[in-house]
Amino acid sequence: MVDVNMTLEMVEASQVGMKALAAAIAVGSTGIAAALAEMAIGSAAVGATAENKDVFGLVLLLTVIPETIVIFGLVVALLLIF
Secondary structure, rough: OHHHHHHHHHHHHHHHHHHHHHHHHHHHHHHHHHHHHHHHHHHHHHHHHOOOOHHHHHHHHHHHHHHHHHHHHHHHHHHOOO
C-alpha cells in the first residue's frame, strides 16, 4: 500500500524543487539577456568614447541600464521562492 504521508512529502518536495527551478530560470535568463545587451552597448560605448571623451558619463549610464533587468529577474525569483 502507498503511504499517504510519504506521498504528500514527495509532492511538497517536488513543488519546492519546481519553485527553485523557476527562480533559477528567471535569474539566468535575465542575466544572459543583460550580458548580450551590455556586449553591444559596451563596444559602441568604447568607440564613442574613443572619438569624443566628453560622452563618457552618458555612455557609462547607458552601459549600466541593462543591469536593471537582472534586478527585476532577482525580484521575480525572490517572489517565487518566498
